[in-house]
Amino acid sequence: MIKYEMIANKIRERIQKGEYAEDTLIPDQVTLSKEFGVSRMTVKKAMDILAMEGLIFRKRGSGTYVKKNALLNSSDSNAMEYEGLTKQLSGYKVEGKAISFNVEFPDEKIREALQLEKNDPVYNIVRLRLVDGKPYVIEHTYFPTALVPGLTEEILNKSVYEFIHQNLGLSFGGAYRKIQAVKPSEYDKKYLACQENDPVLEVEQIVHLEDGTPFEYSRSRNRYDTRSYTIVDIQRRQK
Amino acid sequence: MIKYEMIANKIRERIQKGEYAEDTLIPDQVTLSKEFGVSRMTVKKAMDILAMEGLIFRKRGSGTYVKKNALLNSSDSNAMEYEGLTKQLSGYKVEGKAISFNVEFPDEKIREALQLEKNDPVYNIVRLRLVDGKPYVIEHTYFPTALVPGLTEEILNKSVYEFIHQNLGLSFGGAYRKIQAVKPSEYDKKYLACQENDPVLEVEQIVHLEDGTPFEYSRSRNRYDTRSYTIVDIQRRQK
DNA sequence: AAGTGGTCTAGACCACCGC
DNA sequence: CGGTGGTCTAGACCACTTG
Numbered sequence: 001m002i003k004y005e006m007i008a009n010k011i012r013e014r015i016q017k018g019e020y021a022e023d024t025l026i027p028d029q030v031t032l033s034k035e036f037g038v039s040r041m042t043v044k045k046a047m048d049i050l051a052m053e054g055l056i057f058r059k060r061g062s063g064t065y066v067k068k069n070a071l072l073n074s075s076d077s078n079a080m081e082y083e084g085l086t087k088q089l090s091g092y093k094v095e096g097k098a099i100s101f102n103v104e105f106p107d108e109k110i111r112e113a114l115q116l117e118k119n120d121p122v123y124n125i126v127r128l129r130l131v132d133g134k135p136y137v138i139e140h141t142y143f144p145t146a147l148v149p150g151l152t153e154e155i156l157n158k159s160v161y162e163f164i165h166q167n168l169g170l171s172f173g174g175a176y177r178k179i180q181a182v183k184p185s186e187y188d189k190k191y192l193a194c195q196e197n198d199p200v201l202e203v204e205q206i207v208h209l210e211d212g213t214p215f216e217y218s219r220s221r222n223r224y225d226t227r228s229y230t231i232v233d234i235q236r237r238q239k
Numbered sequence: 240m241i242k243y244e245m246i247a248n249k250i251r252e253r254i255q256k257g258e259y260a261e262d263t264l265i266p267d268q269v270t271l272s273k274e275f276g277v278s279r280m281t282v283k284k285a286m287d288i289l290a291m292e293g294l295i296f297r298k299r300g301s302g303t304y305v306k307k308n309a310l311l312n313s314s315d316s317n318a319m320e321y322e323g324l325t326k327q328l329s330g331y332k333v334e335g336k337a338i339s340f341n342v343e344f345p346d347e348k349i350r351e352a353l354q355l356e357k358n359d360p361v362y363n364i365v366r367l368r369l370v371d372g373k374p375y376v377i378e379h380t381y382f383p384t385a386l387v388p389g390l391t392e393e394i395l396n397k398s399v400y401e402f403i404h405q406n407l408g409l410s411f412g413g414a415y416r417k418i419q420a421v422k423p424s425e426y427d428k429k430y431l432a433c434q435e436n437d438p439v440l441e442v443e444q445i446v447h448l449e450d451g452t453p454f455e456y457s458r459s460r461n462r463y464d465t466r467s468y469t470i471v472d473i474q475r476r477q478k
Numbered sequence: 479a480a481g482t483g484g485t486c487t488a489g490a491c492c493a494c495c496g497c
Numbered sequence: 498c499g500g501t502g503g504t505c506t507a508g509a510c511c512a513c514t515t516g
Contacts, residue, residue, distance in 0.1 A: 022451070023450070023451070054412070054413055057412060057449050057450060057451075065450065067412070067447075067450060067451030068354075068450055068451035068452055069354065069447070069451045069453070070451060115307075115308065171474075172474055173293070173296060173306070173473070173474050174293055174471070174472055174473040174474050175470075175471075175472045176469070176470075176471055176472075177469065177470040177471075177472065178467050178468065178469045178470075179418050179440075179467060179468040179469075179470070180440065180463065180467040180468075181420035181421075181438035181439060181440040181461075181463040182420075182438065182463065183436070183437075183438060183463075196436065197422070197435065197436030198422075199420035199421065199422060199438025199439070199463070200420060200438070201418075201419065201420040208306075208308070210296050210474070211262070211296060211304065211306060211307055212261070212262070212296075212306030212307035212308045212309060213307055214308070222420075224419065224420040224421065224422075224438070227419075228417050228418060228419040229417065229418040229419075230415070230416065230417045230418075231414075231415075231416040231417075231418070231470065232413070232414075232415055232416075233413050233414045233415075233416065234412070234413040235410075235411055235412050235413050235449070
């Protein structure tokens with residue numbers, strides 16, 4: 001439908017197939033605009049996408065090049081996701097187990113994270129995730145009840161995010177995350193089967209809706225030996 | 240100079256000053272294009288920047304809104320940086336101390352990370368960073384000697400990245416990072432003053448040049464009680 | 479000097495929202 | 498239905514690299 005996306009897809013395919021080899025020039029924008037029968041602006045928008053993906057880089061006056069190792073680093077949807085584990089680890093057997101599911105008034109920290117008043121109730125959910133039968137992560141999650149009406153334990157055992165998308169029609173606008181190494185709590189020792197001196201990888205996150213409303217506050221505590229966070233950071237503007 | 244950047248700057252300023260309040264509509268693109276005396280396409284490009292920064296969001300048929308909490312989350316240049324600590328912690332007293340500085344042939348892991356052959360030498364640098372006199376992080380860094388000719392211990396004690404930019408004229412294209420919680424090594428205990436059961440936050444990174452050439456491989460081992468990683472993740476496309 | 483990518487225009491059509 | 502933002506065009510000028 002959208003031309004510049006289709007062109008980006010075709011060029012990306014050519015890079016992946018090796019038709020446009022790594023570390024070489026690709027055809028210039030005028031040539032491509034003729035090939036695809038579009039204006040040069042449209043070709044440029046397609047190139048902008050591929051540059052954001054880290055596949056190509058451009059030198060004014062010189063041309064557009066395929067990056068070295070373009071294919072290596074093209075893991076496009078990695079750890080920058082809040083889709084929950086269900087999607088991230090497709091292929092493994094992922095089980096969720098709700099440990100507790102309550103409603104309460106938020107404490108100071110959660111009030112601030114979710115921008116709530118003292119008497120705005122929140123769900124307090126603790127879930128243990130198992131991968132191939134072994135404990136993987138404990139997630140402590142808080143949603144304002146006003147934003148997620150009708151949450152049930154049954155939904156928790158499926159995918160909360162799917163429910164939010166499908167049934168409530170809400171979309172996400174971004175997230176703020178903080179990653180730390182911490183010492184294990186009693187909770188961690190009990191459910192994650194941590195030893196006293198095993199570190200824990202904690203990911204604290206605040207997820208926002210499209211309009212900026214804080215929507216979820218959570219702390220994920222991961223076993224140190226099975227979980228790491230990866231980030232692919234592509235430089236978008238050269239100085 | 241560049242119109243769409245100047246317009247983005249002006250609109251951003253108005254948001255920051257509260258002239259365009261959070262959670263309200265801003266003037267439509269036609270109105271703005273008249274105000275600034277430019278075409279609508281140019282206004283849209285300015286808006287694209289602000290949307291990428293997470294300040295605004297747009298609804299087709301409805302208008303352009305300032306996000307709730309737009310000002311809160313507008314920490315634009317946070318942990319997605321490879322500028323070294325010198326810039327990140329301006330205001331504190333940051334000292335660097337080179338523990339070792341050698342040249343060697345790379346082992347298997349480093350060969351792969353930096354895409355080198357068996358006999359391509361690398362610098363092997365170990366540095367301890369102190370903040371306000373207290374140990375903060377140990378960095379184990381490897382550069383291919385071919386890419387950073389003329390590195391000296393003196394440069395290490397200033398800023399390696401400045402040297403690379405200024406003297407070698409190279410620019411960065413991105414980085415791949417992996418964050419883990421690990422147990423302390425003997426090195427960590429000695430230099431970071433870690434206790435036996437203190438966790439360590441390890442950030443492993445591969446930095447690339449603009450053309451995709453791997454350029455630096457490093458492992459930063461941080462004291463768990465003074466360092467965390469923050470990531471601001473803005474959703475760029477709505478489905 | 480020729481060729482490249484970056485910016486910008488004036489206008490067009492479309493999809494979508496709200497009245 | 499009018500107004501919004503998204504896409505697209507054909508052409509122009511500019512900054513820059515390379516021969």
